[in-house]
Amino acid sequence: MIKVGIIGAGRIGRVHITSITTRVPDAVIKTVADPFLNDETAAWAKxxxxxxxxxxxxxxxxxxxxxxxxxxSSTDTHSPISVEAIKAGKHVFCEKPIDHDIAKIKEVIDALEGTNLKYQVGFNRRFDHNFESLQQAVAAGKVGKPEIIKITSRDPEPPSIDYVKVSGGMFLDMTIHDFDMVRYLAGCDATEVYVQSANLVDPAIGEAGDVDTAVITLQMENGAIAVIDNCRRASYGYDQRAEVFGSDGMAAISNDSQSSTVISNAEGVTGEKPMFFFLERYMDAYGKEVAAFIDAIVNDKETPLNVYDGLKPVLMGLAAKKSSEEHRPVKISEIME
Amino acid sequence: MIKVGIIGAGRIGRVHITSITTRVPDAVIKTVADPFLNDETAAWAKxxxxxxxxxxxxxxxxxxxxxxxxxxSSTDTHSPISVEAIKAGKHVFCEKPIDHDIAKIKEVIDALEGTNLKYQVGFNRRFDHNFESLQQAVAAGKVGKPEIIKITSRDPEPPSIDYVKVSGGMFLDMTIHDFDMVRYLAGCDATEVYVQSANLVDPAIGEAGDVDTAVITLQMENGAIAVIDNCRRASYGYDQRAEVFGSDGMAAISNDSQSSTVISNAEGVTGEKPMFFFLERYMDAYGKEVAAFIDAIVNDKETPLNVYDGLKPVLMGLAAKKSSEEHRPVKISEIME
Amino acid sequence: MIKVGIIGAGRIGRVHITSITTRVPDAVIKTVADPFLNDETAAWAKxxxxxxxxxxxxxxxxxxxxxxxxxxSSTDTHSPISVEAIKAGKHVFCEKPIDHDIAKIKEVIDALEGTNLKYQVGFNRRFDHNFESLQQAVAAGKVGKPEIIKITSRDPEPPSIDYVKVSGGMFLDMTIHDFDMVRYLAGCDATEVYVQSANLVDPAIGEAGDVDTAVITLQMENGAIAVIDNCRRASYGYDQRAEVFGSDGMAAISNDSQSSTVISNAEGVTGEKPMFFFLERYMDAYGKEVAAFIDAIVNDKETPLNVYDGLKPVLMGLAAKKSSEEHRPVKISEIME
Amino acid sequence: MIKVGIIGAGRIGRVHITSITTRVPDAVIKTVADPFLNDETAAWAKxxxxxxxxxxxxxxxxxxxxxxxxxxSSTDTHSPISVEAIKAGKHVFCEKPIDHDIAKIKEVIDALEGTNLKYQVGFNRRFDHNFESLQQAVAAGKVGKPEIIKITSRDPEPPSIDYVKVSGGMFLDMTIHDFDMVRYLAGCDATEVYVQSANLVDPAIGEAGDVDTAVITLQMENGAIAVIDNCRRASYGYDQRAEVFGSDGMAAISNDSQSSTVISNAEGVTGEKPMFFFLERYMDAYGKEVAAFIDAIVNDKETPLNVYDGLKPVLMGLAAKKSSEEHRPVKISEIME
Known part of the structure; x- marks a missing residue:
């Protein structure tokens, strides 16, 4: 039985507490720590x-x-606590991103060196039934050699301006999931990023120095071209689709909705909107990622997403930011220098 | 070049005039006859x-x-004019139904006997791209041995009460198309019919002695069970779907709409309604059935729907009517006696 | 905290054990009883x-x-154990069907009389996200007055012949779920049943005195006509669809599959099959039905499916059996006499 | 009655001959001219x-x-014959592109100046039922202010290498239709283009100096970002989809197939591939564009696609070519200089 400690009892911390309790028989939660812990949360945890x-x-x-x-816990604590936990000999599951600063992520990499500790970063979408099935179809050669990879990723509503200001910008906060997904689907890294971005949703986002709408083109190592389109607001809910086109065909996934009910009447033929946001859409994926982490510990396996899988999307996000600012294609190698 | 005469220049007569003119290079229309012919129609025909x-x-x-x-022309003239035309040595394309009276249809059969004349009855749906593709899938064994055949056939709006009164009743006027379709899809005849019917759409239809809603179960010769559901009114348009389930799978067709446009917004994910009614949905099928008739003449082939294909659905319709009235399963053989 | 005893640790018993443990915080399982309990099951339960x-x-x-x-436990024990448990003052959740014998169900009804005990019967499909959403749409008037209710319910594969022999026949074993669903969707009872049935899947089923394929038409109290089509074997998996057509529109639900992945290639555009069978499709519904039962106890509410909801589908099933045997429409009132 | 002359009796010339003959009652074809005219084509035209x-x-x-x-006729003759015809006082319908050389297009513009002649360029997709419906939805404000416009445009198979060599390159030959579509859907012009392109389908295309796969990002005047993905080969047929995302929702169109037949079996749930190529998919659109041209003449209206609508996509294509070669975003204004 693995004894687990959870640092941070916010929204996502509570999701993990529930997952481990109800879905991961090999683990129990010994301690939950949160600097803002209140009685209600403590009672619920008990x-x-x-x-x-x-x-x-x-x-x-x-x-x-x-x-x-x-x-x-909050993003700025991810890398220092990672280092502390590793030095204390603990396996670590770290929410994304490890850090916005490459140097800080390298400290985590250095801390891991020479240990046999497991480290997993929380790109939960890889555990979603649709994305997992899509990746398996591609990896099984169902579309031949990948040539064009497309991801649509739009949030139902923008975060608060206060959050926008500390988020590291849309590319490091929101697109970072799509950067991981591009790597997962392509089975390789990106070499270059070009961003066409805009501030169309809310002027306050622009005033905070960020964008809210973007089309991001990536050159992949295997020759494929990837393209992500993002928006911080979609009136119809959380839009999470992807498509991989290759030499022998195309595989595509569409959104999930709460039910398959379709109403036909004088107004048209109407189905349900996509599930509202990530907690609705990815609840099952959150459970599976934590189960995979515990499984890696129990059975001494590689975690499905190691510290380098945490690093790469940050490099892509920094390149995207630079491309957006300098309005030119930016090589990933420029960021690593 | 086949010279054609068209008797009846109503809605469906004009459809055939247009089809022959624009789509059937082997035929020209010499004469159009209609007792109510007005100047406008004559000018258009010219x-x-x-x-x-x-x-x-x-x-x-x-x-x-x-x-x-x-x-x-009007239904009551179909069989006598058929006989006249056959006796005059002409190939005949006759709109459905040939007649509501079996004896009258038998007169047409008798007139055809010993001639080499082509006779085709106008069950146009067999020429629709969806139904044709479904039949081909079934005939090609894609679903194995057919076991359950389902047809949904709902009109967008009921005909006028005046028409209802002379229509022969819903089973001979509307369901008759579905009876033909059941035979086409099953590849065999029905042996028995059971009807559960109701008057739900308009009390005036009931007062006229007819029903407007029904579920019709048929035992087919090949062991399959067929079921048709009808309604004289569907708020979302003309509903024309079918499904054949068999030992190795299922083949199904859905409705056509004007475009594939789907709008996603705060209200849901909305596509277009089915095409409004038969003229919109089956315009292409009308062209193909007439082309097939001319082709049968030019190349001395069997017509795709001969006089017996005209007779059988009338037998099924009369059995359905009897079942509806006597509230019991009725064998087709009871009608033929 | 409700202390629960579970009688029967077969497939469905284990589903409920899991549900209560992981999803029903207000209940704990004190005891699991099974006459065939082996060490493995006992260890798992622990x-x-x-x-x-x-x-x-x-x-x-x-x-x-x-x-x-x-x-x-096995069907033949449902009603006697129900009576025993009620007499011992316990709330009862009973798997479907309560019994195939109306008199036995009436003993349960009698036992409940004068008590304030909760009784719930396990028609789990009412808790499925699709069926629940469909019922809510109909109840909210989205389709107007219901006129035609259609249910497609096909199993991926037939049960063993040994099971068929003790199952009470397809109508009481399999269709009984659809009979409950018809009542749920229509919001009223059926008054008459007509069955067209056949033995097409496996001759051994026919030799055991049962059918494996059927189309069942029902007259509903509110004027609607319902139709169910059943088959014990569908090559593409568990087919669970429904449609309610009414004066103002239609609401329909389709099957669930494991993912939305669609592959387009030279062979066509291919999506996944429906989920394999009831354990895959309805796992979440099983959890919700038990949660509802515990909720009814804790908050002293009506159970969503009481003993009469257990009785009615048995009456429909017996009428269906009689209709199938006597080849005529059978009134529900004939069974109640 | 408009008397029409058709110059060029190749594949597309014959499409227009058929359309005018069967669908455009206000026009007759007096003369068909083709330098390679053979007896068969002449007989067919007669x-x-x-x-x-x-x-x-x-x-x-x-x-x-x-x-x-x-x-x-062939592309290199479009602009000189346009000028000749205009000088002879004739209305002109010109296949796309008018020319690859801006100066040549300007000669056509100059020739038109001061005349009241109609000039229409053959971007047929605007007349397709899906694209037309999508544009109408956007223009009617159904998605609010457009923010992201996406077009997927993939051919089933590449043209011959001989054709590739004289085609002007993929951007001027194939993407030019998508450039027109972006303008049509956005309701405004593009200001900048960025291309990520590759030669993945056939090395011979690369040796001929062209690309066969590309993702093209465009900045639109109204603030929207557009993205086109192209490939010269799709194993599943002609892929022609589009999506407009805006402040209030999204409108999307999918491919057309020959029928809606879906087969469910042990392999999955399989629908038909998209229609094979442009002649299958856009046959109706070809008819409508010519009808619109004749209508503009008869009723003295603006043509739906004038000479400037012919010019703009060429500018976009030249900018795309430059971006592909110089690997940087290119402003449309750079091309116009």
């Missing part, structure tokens, strides 16, 4: 079978019984 | 290249140059 | 947090701490 | 009602009875 709650995450770091840590 | 128009259909019957006749 | 396992269900009946019982 | 055939297009230019000319 009701879920969590042994102990605290405001101090050091209690987790210093607990020799805890062998695995989930880092669900 | 503009379509029709040589001659008249109120007297005998001009067509007696014209030795005309070798093929299309009977598009 | 790992799920079940306190006690036994071969003797009387331990549950006689345990004053246990207030709710789930009866998941 | 059978379609064409009065006269010739190898010399000057017979059309010099015929005072002919008021409208359709130029369907």
């Amino acid at each position: 009701s879920m079978g969590v042994e102990h709650t605290t405001k101090d995450y050091k209690e987790i770091i210093n607990d020799p019984e805890i062998s695995a840590v989930l880092i669900c | 503009s379509m290249g029709v040589e001659h128009t008249t109120k007297d259909y005998k001009e067509i019957i007696n014209d030795p140059e005309i070798s093929a006749v299309l009977i598009c | 790992s799920m947090g079940v306190e006690h396992t036994t071969k003797d269900y009387k331990e549950i009946i006689n345990d004053p701490e246990i207030s709710a019982v789930l009866i998941c | 059978s379609m009602g064409v009065e006269h055939t010739t190898k010399d297009y000057k017979e059309i230019i010099n015929d005072p009875e002919i008021s409208a000319v359709l130029i369907c």
Whole structure:
């Protein structure tokens, strides 16, 4: 039985607490730490079978019984706590992104070096039934050699301006999931990024120095061209589609909705909107990613998404940011220098 | 070049005039006859290249140059004019139904006996791209041995009460197309019919002695069970779907709409309604059925729908009517006695 | 906290054990009883947090701490154990059908009389996201007054012949779910049933005195006509669709598949088959039905499916059987006499 | 009655001959000219009602009875014959592109100046039922302010290498239709183009100096970002889809197939491939564009696609070519200089 500590009991921390409790028989949560922990959250955690709650995450770091840590705290703490946890000999599951600063991610890489510790980064979409099935179809050669990879990724509504300001920008906060997905579907890295971006949704986003709408073209190592289109607002809900076109065919996935009910009447033939947002659409994927992390520990396997899988989308995001600012194609190698 | 006479210049007569003029290079229309022919229709026919128009259909019957006749006049005239035309040595395309009275249809059968004349009945749906493709899939064994055949056939709006009164009832007027389709898809005849019917759309239809809603179950000779559901009114347009389930799979067709445009917004994901009614949905099929008739003459082939294909659905319709009235399963053989 | 006893640890019993453990915070399973309980099942139950396992269900009946019982044993034991449990003052969730014998169901009804005990019958499909959404659309008036209700319900493969022999026949074993669904969607009872049935899948089923393919027409109290088509074998998986057509439109649901992946290649445009069978398709519904049962107890509400909801589909099934045998429409009132 | 001359009796010339003959009652074809005219084509033209055939297009230019000319000859002749025809006082329908050389197009513009002659360029896709419906939805404000416009345009198979060499390159030969479509859907011009292109389909295309796969990003005047993905080969047929995403929703169109038949079996749920290529998919659109041209003449209206609509996509194509070669975003204004 793996004893787990969870650092951060916000929205995503609570998702992981629920997943481990109900879906991961090989793990129990010993401690949940959150500097803003209130009585309600503490009581809920207890009701879920969590042994102990605290405001101090050091209690987790210093607990020799805890062998695995989930880092669900604010982004700026991801890399330092990762390093601390690794140094304390713990396996780490870290929410995305590890950091916006390459140097900080390299500190995590350095800390891992020479250990046999598992490190997994939380790109949950790889565990979604649609994206997983799409990747398997491509990897099985169902479309031949990939040539064009397309991802549509639009949020139902923009985050608060306060969040936008600390988010690292749309490419590091939102597109980063799509950058991971491009790598997952292509089975290789990108070499260059070109961004056409705009501020169309809310002028306040532009005033905060960010964009909210973009088309991002990527040259992939295997010769394929990838294109992502993003918007921070879609009136019909969370739009999460992808398509891989290749020498022998095309594989595509569409959105999930709550039911398949279609109403035909004088107004037309109307089905349901896509599920509202990531918590609705990816709840099952969150459970599967954590189960995969525990499985990697229990059975001493590679995690499905290691620290380099955490690094690469950040490089892509920084290149995208640079392309957006300098209005030219930017090579990933420019960022790594 | 086949010279054609068209008897009846109503809605469907005009459809055939247009088809022959624009799509059937082996035929020209010499004469159009209609007792209610007005100047406007005559002028339009001339503009379509029709040589001659008249109120007297005998001009067509007696014209030795005309070798093929299309009977598009009122239902009660279908069988007598068929007999006249056959006796005058002409090939006949007759709109459905030949007659509601089996004895009258038998007169047409008798008239055809010993001649080499072509006779085709106008069950146009067999020429629709969807139904044709479905039949071909079934005939090619794509679903194995047929076991359940389902047809949904709903009109967008009921006909006028005046028409209902002379229509022969829903089963002989509307369902008759579905009875033909069941035979076409099953590749065999029905042996028994059971009807569950109701008057739900308009009380005036019930007062006229008819029904407007029904579920009709048929036992087919090959062991399959068929089921048709009908309604005289569908708020979303003309609903024309079918499904054949068999030992190795299922083949199904859905409705056609004017375009594939789908709008996603806060209200849902909305596509277009089915095409409004038979003239929109089956315009191409009308052209193909007439082309097939001319082709049968020119190349001395069997017509795709002969006089017996005209008889059988009438038997099924009369059995359905009897089942609806007597509230019991009725064998087709009861009607033939 | 409700203490629950589970009688029967077969396939469906284990589903309910899992549901209660992971999804129903207000209930714990104290005891699981199964006459064929083996070490493996007992160990698994323990790992799920079940306190006690036994071969003797009387331990549950006689345990004053246990207030709710789930009866998941063989069909012939449903009604006697229901009566025993009720007499012991326990709330009962009973798998479908309560019994094939109306008199036995009436004993359960009698036992319940004068108590305030909850009784729920396991028609799980009402809790499926698609069927629930369809029912809500109809109940909300989205299609106007219901006129035609259609259910397609086909199993991927027939049960063993041994099971067929004790199943009570297809109408009481398989169609019974569809009979419940017709009542749920129509919002009323059926008054008459007509069955067209056949033995097309496996001659051994016919030799066992049963049918495997049927089209079942029902007259509903509210004037609507319902039609169910069943087959014990569908090469493409579990086919579970429904459609409600009414005065103002149509609502329809389609099958669920594992993912939305569609492959386009030289062979066509191919999506996934429907989920294989009821355990795949309805796993979430099983969880929701048990949660609803516990909720009814905790909050003293009506169960969503009471003992009469268990009785009515049996009446419909017996009428269907009679119709199939006597080849005529059979009124439900004939069965109740 | 408009007398028409058709210059060029190749594939597309014959499409227009058929359209005018069967669908455009206000026009007759007096003369068809083609330098390679053979007996078979001449006989076919006669059978379609064409009065006269010739190898010399000057017979059309010099015929005072002919008021409208359709130029369907090879691309290099489009602009000089346009100028000749205009100078002879004839209305002109010119196949796309007018020319690859801006100066040559300007000669056509100059020739038109001061005349009241109609000039239409053959971007047929605007007349396709799907694209037309999509444009109408956008123009009617159904998606709000357009923000992202996506076009997928893939041919089933590449042209011959001989054709590739004289085609002007993929952007001027194939993407030019998509450039027109982007303008049509956005309701405005593009200001900048960025191309990510590759030679993935056939090395011979690369050796001929062309590309066969591309993702093209465009900045539109109204702030929207457009993206086109092209490939010269799609194993599943002609892929012609589009999507307009805006502030209030999304409108999307999908491919047309020959029928809606879907087969469900052990292999999956399989529908038909898209229609094979442009002649299958756009046959109806070809008829409508010519009808619109004749209508513009008869009723003295603007043609739906004037000479500037012919110029703009060439500018976009030249900018795309430059972007592909120089690997940077290129402004349309750079091309106009």
